[in-house]
Amino acid sequence: MKVLVLAGGNSPERDVSFSSGCMISNALADKGHEVALVDVFLGIDAPADGLSTLFKKHPDYQKQVFAIPSTPPDLNKIISSRTPDTGMFFGQNVLDCCRLADVVFLALHGAAGENGQIQAAFDLLNIRYTGTDFPGCVLAMDKLVTKEILSANGLPTPPSVLIPRGGAVNWQEIEALGYPCVIKPLRGGSSIGVSIPVNSEEFLTGLQEAQAAMDKYDRGILVEKYIDGREYCVGIIDRTALPVIEIIPNEGWFDYEKKYQAGLTKEVCPADLPMSLMLKMQTIAFDIHLALHLGFYSRIDFKVDSDDNIYCLEANTLPGMTPTSLFPQEAAAAGINYAALCDRIVRYEAVR
Numbered sequence: 001m002k003v004l005v006l007a008g009g010n011s012p013e014r015d016v017s018f019s020s021g022c023m024i025s026n027a028l029a030d031k032g033h034e035v036a037l038v039d040v041f042l043g044i045d046a047p048a049d050g051l052s053t054l055f056k057k058h059p060d061y062q063k064q065v066f067a068i069p070s071t072p073p074d075l076n077k078i079i080s081s082r083t084p085d086t087g088m089f090f091g092q093n094v095l096d097c098c099r100l101a102d103v104v105f106l107a108l109h110g111a112a113g114e115n116g117q118i119q120a121a122f123d124l125l126n127i128r129y130t131g132t133d134f135p136g137c138v139l140a141m142d143k144l145v146t147k148e149i150l151s152a153n154g155l156p157t158p159p160s161v162l163i164p165r166g167g168a169v170n171w172q173e174i175e176a177l178g179y180p181c182v183i184k185p186l187r188g189g190s191s192i193g194v195s196i197p198v199n200s201e202e203f204l205t206g207l208q209e210a211q212a213a214m215d216k217y218d219r220g221i222l223v224e225k226y227i228d229g230r231e232y233c234v235g236i237i238d239r240t241a242l243p244v245i246e247i248i249p250n251e252g253w254f255d256y257e258k259k260y261q262a263g264l265t266k267e268v269c270p271a272d273l274p275m276s277l278m279l280k281m282q283t284i285a286f287d288i289h290l291a292l293h294l295g296f297y298s299r300i301d302f303k304v305d306s307d308d309n310i311y312c313l314e315a316n317t318l319p320g321m322t323p324t325s326l327f328p329q330e331a332a333a334a335g336i337n338y339a340a341l342c343d344r345i346v347r348y349e350a351v352r
């Protein structure tokens with residue numbers, strides 16, 4: 001199959017996306033596909049012999065590697081450096097490359113990529129793509145919408161408060177949640193803009209950080225009750241829950257650096273858990289996947305307190321596929337290696 005892997009973009013998770021994109025492209029080439037990797041925002045120059053020659057098959061395909069720096073990129077620099085400026089989100093030749101492919105593998109993370117806009121545009125353009133379609137993306141991208149749907153379905157998620165955009169902090173509500181609490185942008189990812197303040201002073205600093213990371217569609221900032229306990233994720237693929245993975249940061253919590261710098265976090269998969277708790281978490285993850293109308297694959301994040309109460313933090317429509325990412329580790333524990341995982345994802349979309 002001809003697969004265009006779309007990576008990069010103009011979100012703070014651009015570097016994470018490149019890392020995922022390189023790995024996915026290499027894996028698909030190993031599986032015999034004709035592959036091209038393109039930055040959705042910066043685009044690509046057309047070769048003299050035409051765009052179709054960008055798609056390379058083994059042995060002409062050149063493997064690529066991208067190491068994620070320890071801090072998110074300077075987006076303003078990247079956005080202003082774009083030449084030519086197409087005057088729209090999609091970079092030069094991107095849509096034409098998409099039309100040449102049998103399937104576009106979305107290796108994107110962050111706003112355009114996970115919020116449903118690209119999916120909606122591709123539906124109108126008859127371009128096939130991997131992952132969840134736009135209605136599911138819209139529900140999963142906004143952490144408060146997700147929580148409202150979970151609550152309506154009796155699915156567990158921590159109590160929270162919304163600080164409306166431009167509105168004042170209701171200190172009574174924040175004190176009721178207690179410290180530490182968790183501040184997060186509504187449509188963030190990779191822990192960018194997330195903080196865990198222990199008092200009102202740190203709260204105000206954290207609020208500023210979250211506001212700086214706010215998306216233009218965000219209604220406000222989410223403040224969540226801190227769940228003291230262990231952290232787990234459950235991947236779903238093809239209507240099946242993968243083995244539960246536990247995340248154990250060497251110190252502190254699972255921030256941007258811990259997520260992508262090797263050796264700062266230990267992952268245990270399958271997690272060391274009683275079978276009953278494992279099955280309960282997998283069942284909840286599957287119910288969340290259905291309630292949010294997610295597609296062929298997803299990853300649901302959880303915290304579990306010392307009384308074994310399970311809380312869903314969020315659902316991810318395009319789980320990370322980097323060398324340190326959780327979803328591929330869960331698939332491997334279920335006997336699906338990285339290349340087979342990528343191959344299954346594109347094949348599903350191609351025949352759907």
Ligand SMILES: Nc1ncnc2c1ncn2[C@@H]1O[C@H](COP(=O)(O)OP(=O)(O)O)[C@@H](O)[C@H]1O
Nearest residue numbers: 158182188189190191192224225226227254313
């Ligand atoms: N309510 C909470 N209690 C404890 N830790 C939390 C809570 N919410 C988030 N965290 C920590 O912050 C990290 C990022 O939060 P998450 O909601 O998953 O946002 P992101 O989309 O940035 O991954 C989590 O992996 C977890 O370590």
Ligand SMILES: [Mg+2]
Nearest residue numbers: 190301313314
């Ligand atoms: Mg998360």
